[in-house]
Amino acid sequence: MDEHQHRAIARWERRWIALSGIMLAVFLGLIAYALIAEGGAIVHGGGRLQxxxxxxxxxxxxxxxxxxxxxxxxxxxxxxxxxxxxxxxxxxxxxxxxxxxxxxxxxxxxxxxxxxxxxxxxxxxxxxxxxxxxxxxxxxxxxxxxxxxxxxxxxxxxxxxxxxxxxxxxxxGTLQGQAAPLTPVASTPPAATGSAGAAPAAAAPAVDGVAVYDAKCAACHQQNGEGHPGAFPPLAGHAPTLYRADRSYPLQVLLYGLQGRIVVDGQSYNNVMPAWSQLSDAELAAVATAMLEAWGNDAALPADYQPYTAADVAAERAQALTPTQVAEVRAKLGLE
Ligand code: HEC
Ligand SMILES: [Cu+2]
Incomplete structure (x- = not known):
């Protein structure tokens, strides 16, 4: 093989190497595109679901x-x-x-x-x-x-x-594969207010908001309020942001649910939060207050913070929003 032939082969070799390099880049690009554009059905839990x-x-x-x-x-x-x-x-x-x-x-x-x-x-x-x-x-x-x-x-x-x-x-009772109900059908009203009918709502004994949270909310948002990335948004470190945006909004979520794409801490969610209107005004006020004050959230509350009262919840009940409309309300508040 003379010098000339040798150089010709080397040239072709370089071309082939360059070509395979380009193909590799194109394929990697296509994979990256597919992942980003199409999204995956897998919600990344960051290994938090042990x-x-x-x-x-x-x-x-x-x-x-x-x-x-x-x-x-x-x-x-x-x-x-x-x-x-x-x-x-x-x-x-x-x-x-x-x-x-x-x-x-x-x-x-x-x-x-x-x-x-x-x-x-x-x-x-x-x-x-x-x-x-x-x-x-x-x-x-x-x-x-x-x-x-x-x-x-x-x-x-x-x-x-x-x-x-x-x-x-x-x-x-012969359906297969049914889970225990998430919410008991009838929520027990707070312990009797003494003489029946006599006590005004304001005098009702305080409801334990943390107990309501553990019973109704922890199934998805976790007892520690951390949620599951991609599935259930966190309330720890996040609920005060909602209160600051609009004091009514957290009550609207609880009364009417939430359905739509939202972003919390850079993670997007596109799920359905069930409505909790079947709970009493006192229970909803208590659980909303608990989620604002628990897990160190209280440190992030504004100076003029007022815990919710049953009357606050009652005032929000008249609107009959759909979960999708609540997502629109959320978007208008400038929350992502
Ligand atoms: C079945 C699961 C589930 C249960 C139970 C549940 N949630 Fe949710 N919650 C969600 C989901 C899912 C979202 C986000 C909805 C979306 O992606 O649009 C959400 C959203 C929220 C938000 C709004 C967050 C935001 O950034 O706007 C609040 C507040 C909230 N939940 C509080 C509660 C409280 C309090 C309870 C108990 C009374 C509760 N949730 C029970 C699934 C649940
Ligand atoms: Cu298998």
């Missing part, structure tokens, strides 16, 4: 389907080798369902056959997706990430029942 103790998070303490006061359904599913809990979930046809899922051990998958649902369940991370099942039938669920020797037995189903059958089974 797989070992995930069942102490109330959402997963009693996994399964429950209907929220908004009428939508919430379905929590735990995956572990080699089963889903619950394996079978019943929903009525047409149900708007939000699924929350996580793995208790290794990587699993959650694919609902006949639908576009195909989710990766990473230990320590909370994944969620929304799905409306608009035709009845039994949809098989399979784990499509190899997770061990019994992987192929890791199956389940979402049974979508016609409305009438669903209601019948509900009444008979």
């Amino acid at each position: 797989p070992a103790s995930v069942t102490s998070v109330p959402l997963f303490a009693s996994p399964g389907a429950r209907q929220l006061s908004s009428g939508d359904y919430q379905v929590a599913v735990l995956a572990r080798a080699f089963a889903f809990e619950p394996a079978v979930v019943d929903l009525p046809v047409g149900a708007h369902a939000r699924f929350y899922l996580t793995s208790q051990d290794v990587l699993h998958g959650f694919m609902i056959e006949g639908t576009s649902v195909n989710i990766e369940l990473i230990p320590g991370e909370l994944a969620y997706f929304d799905y409306t099942f608009d035709r009845p039938g039994s949809f098989a669920v399979v784990c499509n990430e190899y997770c061990g020797i019994n992987h192929e037995n890791m199956i389940g189903a979402v049974r979508v029942l016609p409305e009438a059958e669903y209601r019948q089974r509900q009444a008979a």
Whole structure:
């Protein structure tokens, strides 16, 4: 091979190396674009959802389907080798369902056959997706990430029942995969006010707001108010910001719920907060006050801060907002 041939080959080699470099850059660019533009179905929990103790998070303490006061359904599913809990979930046809899922051990998958649902369940991370099942039938669920020797037995189903059958089974208590209700149907009014009917509302004994929080809110926002990144916004370190923006806004969220895209501490959320209008004025005032004062939040309250009273809540009740309208109110306040 003479000098000339040698140089020609070296030139071609350099071209090939450059070409493969360019292709690599293009592919990496495409992957980055897909991640940013399309988003993922995985909500990054920053490892805060500890797989070992995930069942102490109330959402997963009693996994399964429950209907929220908004009428939508919430379905929590735990995956572990080699089963889903619950394996079978019943929903009525047409149900708007939000699924929350996580793995208790290794990587699993959650694919609902006949639908576009195909989710990766990473230990320590909370994944969620929304799905409306608009035709009845039994949809098989399979784990499509190899997770061990019994992987192929890791199956389940979402049974979508016609409305009438669903209601019948509900009444008979034969629905499968149902979670314990999040909120007891009737909230007990604060202890009797002595002689019936005589005591004016203002004299009602104080409600323990922290107890209301633990019973109604901690399932999602956590007992320590930290929430779950991407799923439930934190209230610790955040609630005073809402109060400062508008004293009425936190009460509106509680009375009417919240649905829409919001950003808290740079993390976006696009979920549904159920309305709590079934709680009494005194309970709502107490829980709103508790969330403003707990977890060191009190340090961030303005000088003219006034704890909420039952009368404050009563004054907000007349508006009948939808959860989406509350999100509009929030946007107008300049909160992201
Ligand atoms: C089923 C889960 C769940 C429960 C239970 C729950 N929340 Fe929420 N909460 C959410 C979600 C989800 C959001 C954010 C909604 C969105 O993304 O638009 C939210 C938002 C909020 C916000 C507004 C935050 C902001 O930045 O605007 C407040 C305040 C709040 N919740 C307080 C409470 C209190 C107090 C309780 C108990 C009475 C409670 N939540 C119970 C899920 C829940
Ligand atoms: Cu699996």
